[in-house]
Amino acid sequence: MDLNALRYFLVIAEEQHLTRAAERLQMAQPNLTRIMRKLEEELGFVLFERSNKRRFALTPAGETFLKQMSPMLKQYEKAVQAAKQVAQGEREKLVVGYTPVAMFNGVLPALMQIYQHFPEVELLPRDISAASRQMVLNMLHDGRLDVAFLPHGSEEPGLECELISMTTLVVVLPANHPLADQPAIPLAALAQEAWIQPSRSLNPRWHDDLAHLFQQAGFKQRVVHWTPQAHTLVSQVAAGLGLAILSTWTQQHLPHQGVVYRPLQDCEYMMEFHALWRKEDRSPLMQTFLRRCQSETEAS
Structure with a gap:
């Protein structure tokens, strides 16, 4: 199956209008129509209602296909991008600020071990034990840190905070x-x-x-x-x-x-241990990192 055809399908589904989709894709409408008909033939079902020559509304089958296929295509493109970065010697970087607490409760060492199996990611630990709390918050805001492990949370504007673990x-x-x-x-x-x-x-x-x-x-x-x-x-x-x-x-x-x-x-x-990061950072890398923090805490 042609992956480009799937990408074209997503654009038409978003626009629900053939002319706008063709303009967005910078291709002729007849070619776009032909590619969609070929995709439907391969799939064995109709994706679009064609009662209006220009407006392309999804059929129930088309809606289901869109819902299931869209995240798969995004994951594929993410995998290709990650592989390209590795091939070109480039890696995503995640700068992690830690205090001794992060070392003593075992979360950071476990995460460092896990990320050795992710060649596309470079985990950069940074000791912030000598920095004041306000300095650490400033480093998060201006991007010098991507995430920081700290005792106690924070309601700092612009930052997200998640409880990782607690102890006596x-x-x-x-x-x-x-x-x-x-x-x-x-x-x-x-x-x-x-x-x-x-x-x-x-x-x-x-x-x-x-x-x-x-x-x-x-x-x-x-x-x-x-x-x-x-x-x-x-x-x-x-x-x-x-x-x-x-x-x-x-x-x-x-x-x-x-x-x-x-x-x-x-x-x-109870002493609390939190992870803090920028609210605007919704990257897959950050979300994966936080999930692994949680799983390491639950396992310990």
């Missing part, structure tokens, strides 16, 4: 801490401790949520160190410089002989 919190203590043997620790029992936290500019929402948790426990935290990197924070706890609140994702991926991780007793707070 743990307190990180030195291994020799008096409460290290407890199966779970109430936050109120740590009122006199020094604390280590990331800078507020990196994630204002997380900073404010922590302050609220401490307030609910009846005290204000005494922060002695501001540390952007989770692995540095854990090392500082091991050195006895203070305690920290982290997620169970960090617990699973940053084991350290000098610390213990303990659940917070009666704490219902």
